[in-house]
Amino acid sequence: MPQLTGGDSSLLRRINSAVTLRALRDGAVLTLTQLVGETGLSRPTVEGVIEGLIESGLVVEVDPASAGPPHSESVRQRGRPARHFRFRAEAGHLLGVEIGTHGARAIISDLRGRTLGAYGRPIDESTEADERLALVRGTVAELLRRGGISRDTLWAVGVGTPGVVDSDGVVQLGTALPGWTGLDLANKLRRSFRCPVLVENDANLAAIGEHWKGAAIGKGDVVFVLAGLSPGAGSLIGGRLHRGFGGAAGEIGSLHLLGQESEPSQLLSSSVSKLRDPLDEAAVARVLSLAQEGDHAAMHVRDRFLARLVRDVAALVLAIDPQIVVVGGWASGLDGVVEPLREQLSRLCLRPPEVQIAALGDAAIAIGAVKLAFDHAEQQLFAVDQ
Amino acid sequence: MPQLTGGDSSLLRRINSAVTLRALRDGAVLTLTQLVGETGLSRPTVEGVIEGLIESGLVVEVDPASAGPPHSESVRQRGRPARHFRFRAEAGHLLGVEIGTHGARAIISDLRGRTLGAYGRPIDESTEADERLALVRGTVAELLRRGGISRDTLWAVGVGTPGVVDSDGVVQLGTALPGWTGLDLANKLRRSFRCPVLVENDANLAAIGEHWKGAAIGKGDVVFVLAGLSPGAGSLIGGRLHRGFGGAAGEIGSLHLLGQESEPSQLLSSSVSKLRDPLDEAAVARVLSLAQEGDHAAMHVRDRFLARLVRDVAALVLAIDPQIVVVGGWASGLDGVVEPLREQLSRLCLRPPEVQIAALGDAAIAIGAVKLAFDHAEQQLFAVDQ
Numbered sequence: 189m190p191q192l193t194g195g196d197s198s199l200l201r202r203i204n205s206a207v208t209l210r211a212l213r214d215g216a217v218l219t220l221t222q223l224v225g226e227t228g229l230s231r232p233t234v235e236g237v238i239e240g241l242i243e244s245g246l247v248v249e250v251d252p253a254s255a256g257p258p259h260s261e262s263v264r265q266r267g268r269p270a271r272h273f274r275f276r277a278e279a280g281h282l283l284g285v286e287i288g289t290h291g292a293r294a295i296i297s298d299l300r301g302r303t304l305g306a307y308g309r310p311i312d313e314s315t316e317a318d319e320r321l322a323l324v325r326g327t328v329a330e331l332l333r334r335g336g337i338s339r340d341t342l343w344a345v346g347v348g349t350p351g352v353v354d355s356d357g358v359v360q361l362g363t364a365l366p367g368w369t370g371l372d373l374a375n376k377l378r379r380s381f382r383c384p385v386l387v388e389n390d391a392n393l394a395a396i397g398e399h400w401k402g403a404a405i406g407k408g409d410v411v412f413v414l415a416g417l418s419p420g421a422g423s424l425i426g427g428r429l430h431r432g433f434g435g436a437a438g439e440i441g442s443l444h445l446l447g448q449e450s451e452p453s454q455l456l457s458s459s460v461s462k463l464r465d466p467l468d469e470a471a472v473a474r475v476l477s478l479a480q481e482g483d484h485a486a487m488h489v490r491d492r493f494l495a496r497l498v499r500d501v502a503a504l505v506l507a508i509d510p511q512i513v514v515v516g517g518w519a520s521g522l523d524g525v526v527e528p529l530r531e532q533l534s535r536l537c538l539r540p541p542e543v544q545i546a547a548l549g550d551a552a553i554a555i556g557a558v559k560l561a562f563d564h565a566e567q568q569l570f571a572v573d574q
Numbered sequence: 575m576p577q578l579t580g581g582d583s584s585l586l587r588r589i590n591s592a593v594t595l596r597a598l599r600d601g602a603v604l605t606l607t608q609l610v611g612e613t614g615l616s617r618p619t620v621e622g623v624i625e626g627l628i629e630s631g632l633v634v635e636v637d638p639a640s641a642g643p644p645h646s647e648s649v650r651q652r653g654r655p656a657r658h659f660r661f662r663a664e665a666g667h668l669l670g671v672e673i674g675t676h677g678a679r680a681i682i683s684d685l686r687g688r689t690l691g692a693y694g695r696p697i698d699e700s701t702e703a704d705e706r707l708a709l710v711r712g713t714v715a716e717l718l719r720r721g722g723i724s725r726d727t728l729w730a731v732g733v734g735t736p737g738v739v740d741s742d743g744v745v746q747l748g749t750a751l752p753g754w755t756g757l758d759l760a761n762k763l764r765r766s767f768r769c770p771v772l773v774e775n776d777a778n779l780a781a782i783g784e785h786w787k788g789a790a791i792g793k794g795d796v797v798f799v800l801a802g803l804s805p806g807a808g809s810l811i812g813g814r815l816h817r818g819f820g821g822a823a824g825e826i827g828s829l830h831l832l833g834q835e836s837e838p839s840q841l842l843s844s845s846v847s848k849l850r851d852p853l854d855e856a857a858v859a860r861v862l863s864l865a866q867e868g869d870h871a872a873m874h875v876r877d878r879f880l881a882r883l884v885r886d887v888a889a890l891v892l893a894i895d896p897q898i899v900v901v902g903g904w905a906s907g908l909d910g911v912v913e914p915l916r917e918q919l920s921r922l923c924l925r926p927p928e929v930q931i932a933a934l935g936d937a938a939i940a941i942g943a944v945k946l947a948f949d950h951a952e953q954q955l956f957a958v959d960q
Contacts, residue, residue, distance in 0.1 A: 352924050361924045409819040421893070425816060432895025433795040434925035440892045503889030506826045507807070509818020538738050538747045539820035 201237070204229055206570045208237045209246060212275040213300065213569075217250055219270040238273060245279045246569075277302070280343040282565055284557030285328060286390065287320065287349045287373075289313045289364050292327040295554040296335055299343070299569075301400075301562045306551065307331035317367035325380050343568070345385045346560030348393040348553040349373060350420070352436045357387035360435065364418070386560050390414060391438060392429055393556030394546065395422035398514045400559045402547035409511040411438075412546070413501050415519035417472060421504050430508075440500045476522070494524040502532050505541060516546030587623070590615055592956045594623045595632060598661040599686065599955075603636055605656040624659060631665045632955075663688070666729040668951060670943030671714060672776065673706065673735045673759075675699045675750050678713040681940045682721055685729070685955075687786075687948045692937065693717035703753035711766050729954070731771045732946030734779040734939040735759060736806070738822045743773035746821065750804070772946050776800060777824060778815055779942030780932065781808035784900045786945045788933035795897040797824075798932070799887050801905035803858060807890050816894075826886045862908070880910040888918050891927060902932030 204227075211226040212218060218226065223234045241247035252272045277300040286293040293308035307330050311323050332339060351362025357374020374387045395404075395412035404410040408427040414420045421438035423430045430437050472493075478486035497519060505513060513533070515526055526543055534540040546552050590613075597612040598604060604612065609620045627633035638658045663686040672679040679694035693716050697709050718725060737748025743760020760773045781790075781798035790796040794813040800806045807824035809816045816823050858879075864872035883905060891899060899919070901912055912929055919926040932938050 423893075425811060430811060430894075433897040433927070434895055434923070436892075436924050437895035438893060439895070439924070440889070500889075503826070503886075504893045506822075507809075507824060507890045507893035508816075509820055509823035509825070511819040537820070538822050538825070541819070 201240075204233055204237045205241060208234060209241065209275065209569060212247060212273060213277075215275070215277075215300070217252075217272050217274045219272055221270065223273070242273075246276055247273050248276050250274050275300075279341075280565065281337055281341045282558055282561040283328065283331075283342055283345045284554045284559070284561060285324060285345065285347045285377075286393075286553040286557060287324055287347065287365075288390070288553070289350065292320075292324045293551070293554045294328045294331045295551065295558050296331055296337060297558050297562065299565060301558065303555075303558070304337070305331055305335040306554070307334060314366060317365070317371055320365065321376055324377075328380070340382065342381060342383045344383050344561035344564040345377070345381050346393070346557035346562075346564075347373065347377060347385060347387045348390040348557045349387060350390050352434070352439060353387050353389050354435050357385070359387075384564055386564060388429075388557070388560055389420070389422065389431075389435070389438075390553045391420040392422035392431065393554075393560065394516055394548075394552035395424050395514070395556065396429060396559050397548055397552040397554075397556030398516070398546055399424055399427070401555055402552060403514045403544040404512050407511045409509070410514065411501075411504060411508055411510040411512075411541070412514045412516060412552070413504070413520075414517040415497055415501075415515055415525060416517045417519075419497055419500055419517070419519075421501070423504075423508055423510065425508070438504065440504055490522075491524070494519075494522065494528065497525060498528050498532055501529055502536055505533055506536060509537075510541050512542040512544060514544050514546050516549070516552050520545055587626075590619055590623045591627060594620060595627065595661065595955060598633060598659060599663075601661070601663075601686070603638075603658050603660045605658055607656065609659070628659075632662055633659050634662050636660050661686075665727075666951065667723055667727045668944055668947040669714065669717075669728055669731045670940045670945070670947060671710060671731065671733045672779075672939040672943060673710055673733065673751075674776070674939070675736065678706075678710045679937070679940045680714045680717045681937065681944050682717055682723060683944050683948065685951060687944065689941075689944070690723070691717055691721040692940070693720060700752060703751070703757055706751065707762055710763075714766070726768065728767060728769045730769050730947035730950040731763070731767050732779070732943035732948075732950075733759065733763060733771060733773045734776040734943045735773060736776050738820070738825060739773050739775050740821050743771070745773075770950055772950060774815075774943070774946055775806070775808065775817075775821070776939045777806040778808035778817065779940075779946065780902055780934075780938040781810050781900070781942065782815060782945050783934055783938040783940075783942030784902070784932055785810055785813070787941055788938060789900045789930040790898050793897045795895070796900065797887075797890060797894055797896040797898075797927070798900045798902060798938070799890070799906075801883055801887075801901055801903040801911060803905075805883055805886055805903070805905075807887070809890075809894055809896065811894070824890065826890055876908075877910070880905075880908065880914065883911060884914050884918055887915055888922055891919055892922060895923075896927050898928040898930060900930050900932050902935070902938050906931055 207227045207229065208223060211223055220231060220234055224231050227234060238247060242249065250272050252269055277298040280299050282297045284295045290313055291308055291310040293306065295306045296304050298304055307327060309323065309327050311320055349359060349362065350364040351368055352360045354360050359368050359371045359373055362368030362371065374385050378385045391412055391414040394414060395410050398404045398412055399407065399410055408424060410424040412422045418441035420441055423438055475486045475489050479490040519525060526545060530543045533543065548555050593613045593615065594609060597609055606617060606620055610617050613620060624633060628635065636658050638655055663684040666685050668683045670681045676699055677694055677696045679692065681692045682690045684690055693713060695709065695713050697706055735745060735748065736750040737754055738746045740746050745754050745757045745759050748754030748757065760771050763771045777798055777800040780800060781796050784790045784798055785793065785796055794810060796810040798808045804827035807826055809824055861872045861875050865876040887899065901915065905911060912931060916929045919929065934941050
């Protein structure tokens with residue numbers, strides 16, 4: 189990223205730059221006089237800071253005629269019209285990437301977090317790690333090509349992946365993708381970018397995404413459930429991601445194993461075991477399709493699957509006591525998920541949380557990945573204690 | 575509580591008082607010169623502050639001869655020996671109260687949090703709310719009487735109770751005690767004290783207690799399980815209590831209801847239902863005693879009960895991903911709780927948490943209640959932004 193202050197990195201200068209930029213960043217077009225009022229800085233200081241920000245490309249002078257209705261100030265003033273400035277949200281870009289079992293998806297935004305483009309492609313679930321990473325790189329390249337965006341303008345990249353990810357971006361456990369456990373994903377991807385690459389669990393990012401732009405806006409205590417064969421979850425507590433001590437909070441996918449072994453008498457019938465044996469989504473799709481057609485055995489399997497999902501999510505909700513539960517992932521679209529979950533939670537909870545389908549649909553993870561990159565860029569722009 | 579500064583409440587004076595008190599509060603006996611060094615304040619400022627603190631009773635001058643080995647300073651100095659000061663931890667008291675299904679317990683500490691005394695008495699589980707509160711008041715009165723402590727020296731009272739408690743100290747749901755749901759517990763108890771009364775869920779306080787003085791010292795991510803017929807749990811995240819959006823985090827006691835209904839085929843045998851019907855601890859005690867004697871039906875019931883407990887706790891642990899799980903409550907002493915829990919968690923978790931029995935035993939809740947009061951007093955002593 190460009191130097192904020194054209195090489196002068198004194199703390200005071202950095203603070204003044206950050207304060208001035210903050211006044212402009214939400215899209216306002218302001219005059220020097222307005223900036224003096226907003227920031228509380230002296231006019232000469234603001235002038236100096238603005239020159240530095242223009243040099244670094246973060247601020248640009250705009251023609252007041254094109255800046256909407258004239259400010260009363262510029263009308264009142266005599267002589268030379270006041271100069272107007274705006275934040276150049278286009279000075280850099282943020283990239284969010286989802287690496288999923290069945291595909292990759294990338295979303296690009298400007299420095300204000302506005303989505304500029306998205307691109308995705310399917311990937312076979314049996315694809316090995318190196319090939320999968322090559323396809324992910326190709327997905328990003330195609331997105332940048334289509335948007336005419338240079339890779340050098342990226343300030344940060346957020347990446348979502350299934351599995352337990354540690355704070356260094358290494359996948360500690362990732363059974364959903366071949367060759368994924370132990371993969372140093374952040375390092376592998378850093379080779380393709382000159383900017384920081386941040387890796388996070390997919391359900392965690394979906395929680396962040398729905399909180400930023402989806403069904404959980406304005407709600408600090410959020411549980412996001414990625415409903416699938418092996419459900420995962422991410423949660424925000426007080427607006428902040430709760431990763432857990434080992435980064436594995438919300439990894440409820442193994443819960444059913446416990447029920448199975450502690451109550452052997454409940455071992456599943458051969459029919460049901462189709463869903464619990466080495467998990468295979470194709471088999472599930474077949475079962476669901478048969479159930480749709482009224483096949484009784486298949487309906488039984490589907491009902492057991494949904495009951496398990498509801499029970500696992502209920503356990504999570506009782507533990508965390510969130511304000512809202514957002515359900516996403518492919519199984520969120522099935523009848524028998526959201527309504528039964530609402531019913532069970534209202535039976536179990538004193539004050540049941542709101543239950544909503546993910547507003548961002550399949551894009552929740554990639555949008556959360558953009559937010560991860562966005563937060564990193566914000567920190568670079570506005571943190572002065574570096 | 576006494577005024578910190580003898581009536582002068584200017585902000586600067588408050589800050590200087592707090593800084594000086596902080597230097598003394600861990601038990602050090604310091605001279606004025608040492609206080610100047612520790613606080614960075616000028617000698618006249620420290621002198622003024624100390625006079626104010628002595629007036630308010632929070633600091634006392636001590637005879638250096640009785641203050642342990644002489645400080646090198648007082649040896650070196652000529653003429654009049656240096657004056658020595660210490661924090662009067664006995665200037666006030668903090669009270670922690672546990673209201674339980676089968677009894678009440680109260681613990682008293684000084685302002686440094688050191689336990690000065692404890693007293694408890696059994697209460698029949700069928701006791702109605704008003705009578706129970708009268709017995710709780712009697713328990714406190716007896717503790718104060720035995721310790722020769724005046725009620726007027728109490729700075730804050732912490733109270734632990736089963737149930738979901740809101741931030742005003744009202745029991746929103748409390749099925750374990752007759753007449754408890756809807757009880758404005760904080761207000762009812764405030765009548766007996768002139769100081770603030772703070773009410774919190776019992777398992778939450780036990781988590782706080784074990785973190786303060788028990789098995790979870792130094793560990794920020796803690797799940798405390800109050801193992802009983804209907805298990806409850808409290809958790810700390812990053813060292814802070816996680817109450818949940820509705821104050822019901824960790825209320826996993828209703829989880830088994832879900833399993834029961836979503837899997838009707840697993841409805842319990844009549845034998846097992848003894849444990850799930852209107853819960854009755856006397857019946858459980860009979861069953862456990864029979865199981866001990868080798869009665870097969872009773873052993874089966876006990877095993878089912880323990881398996882359910884382990885499953886519920888495992889769900890909680892997967893959701894939160896703590897560093898340590900501390901198991902307390904009467905069932906924590908049963909064989910078949912801690913070891914099976916360790917086994918199950920190591921099977922389910924990538925990085926299984928440590929599992930420990932509560933180090934404070936039955937006192938964990940009351941000690942957590944003292945900590946609640948202690949934190950309140952700390953805030954009064956050291957917060958300057960009031």
